[in-house]
Amino acid sequence: xxxxxxxxxxxxxxxxxxxxxxxxxxxxxxxxxxxxxxxxxxxxxxxxxxxxxxxxxxxxxxxxxxxxxxxxxxxxxxxxxxxxxxxxxxxxxxxxxxxxxxxxxxxxxxxxxxxxxxxxxxxxxxxxxxxxxx
Numbered sequence: 001x002x003x004x005x006x007x008x009x010x011x012x013x014x015x016x017x018x019x020x021x022x023x024x025x026x027x028x029x030x031x032x033x034x035x036x037x038x039x040x041x042x043x044x045x046x047x048x049x050x051x052x053x054x055x056x057x058x059x060x061x062x063x064x065x066x067x068x069x070x071x072x073x074x075x076x077x078x079x080x081x082x083x084x085x086x087x088x089x090x091x092x093x094x095x096x097x098x099x100x101x102x103x104x105x106x107x108x109x110x111x112x113x114x115x116x117x118x119x120x121x122x123x124x125x126x127x128x129x130x131x132x133x134x
Contacts, residue, residue: 010088011081014112017120021065022076022094029065033058034119043127044106061123070096072103079107088112104129 013032020028039061041053053064075095082089090110095103106127113122 008081008083008088009085009118010112010114011083011090013114013118013120014083014088014090014110015078015081017112017123018078018090018092018110019076021069022071023073024066024069024071026062026066030058030062032120033061034115034117034121037061037120037123039064039123039125041125041127043125044129070098071106072097083112086114088114 017029017032020026020032035058036056037058038056039054041064043051043053055061055064072095075093077093079091079093081091088111090112091108092110093105093107096106097103106129108125108127110126111122111124112120115121
């Protein structure tokens with residue numbers, strides 16, 4: 001695996017995907033997904049949000065992504081990335097607005113797998129809240 005994200009196609013696509021949905025650019029986010037994409041999201045206990053979401057297919061992915069997008073556009077920071085032409089692992093932080101409190105920082109580890117058409121076929125996301133500085 002390559003730790004130089006500029007040389008890794010999967011890292012490039014993964015970051016483009018995260019940037020798109022963190023800025024609510026759903027057309028770009030959708031364009032990077034394979035039709036049969038499988039996703040798993042494991043999140044912290046936040047009132048009103050499930051701690052585990054899993055699904056298959058672009059439509060279900062986009063419905064899940066856009067139904068409660070609490071991310072604050074422009075707050076995404078890529079902390080680390082590693083990958084090759086077929087998979088990527090990135091860690092990111094992003095600010096989110098929760099209905100019950102001030103904005104919070106979310107940390108996430110995100111694993112992506114790509115098909116031969118450079119579309120995302122699998123996404124695994126593990127999210128945690130964070131109180132310190134990133």
